[in-house]
Amino acid sequence: MTPSPRHPEPRHGRGDLPRSGASRDFGRRAAAVALLALALPARACEIPADFPSRNGIAGVGYVLAWRAVPAKIEVGRHFAVEAVVCPKAGRPAVTALGVDAEMPEHRHGMNYRARVAAKGEGRYLAEGLMFHMPGRWRFLFDVEAGSARERLAQDVAVE
Numbered sequence: 708m709t710p711s712p713r714h715p716e717p718r719h720g721r722g723d724l725p726r727s728g729a730s731r732d733f734g735r736r737a738a739a740v741a742l743l744a745l746a747l748p749a750r751a752c753e754i755p756a757d758f759p760s761r762n763g764i765a766g767v768g769y770v771l772a773w774r775a776v777p778a779k780i781e782v783g784r785h786f787a788v789e790a791v792v793c794p795k796a797g798r799p800a801v802t803a804l805g806v807d808a809e810m811p812e813h814r815h816g817m818n819y820r821a822r823v824a825a826k827g828e829g830r831y832l833a834e835g836l837m838f839h840m841p842g843r844w845r846f847l848f849d850v851e852a853g854s855a856r857e858r859l860a861q862d863v864a865v866e
């Protein structure tokens with residue numbers, strides 16, 4: 708996915724804005740960029756209905772759904788996580804997703820680092836996760852969207 712163009716940021720006071728034809732071009736470009744930003748996420752990114760509704764996280768700027776593969780996470784066995792992450796209206800497109808997990812009570816993470824591959828249209832596949840003990844684990848999804856970052860987290864109980 709190509710990174711979306713940055714929104715033009717006014718860096719000058721009103722008096723500094725060009726008054727010639729350049730300002731009309733600037734206005735048209737800005738309008739085109741704004742339309743693109745609104746239109747793209749709705750078309751390109753959708754949370755699928757076949758993801759478990761309990762595995763949904765709504766952050767400030769991003770919404771994420773995930774499912775484990777296999778669906779039941781077993782202690783001491785590798786598993787994968789499929790995730791779909793979509794920007795809310797007006798937020799920049801997602802450029803990368805980090806997937807990790809920790810046990811908050813024990814202050815430790817996994818013994819393995821997940822490999823995350825982008826599958827397009829907001830989908831990611833994280834492989835090589837393993838929960839090496841039972842208890843409460845917390846998934847950490849680190850959304851990157853250009854220079855913007857948001858961490859989404861969800862706890863799961865593993866027996």
Ligand SMILES: [Cu+2]
Pocket residue numbers: 810813815840842
């Ligand atoms: Cu632990």
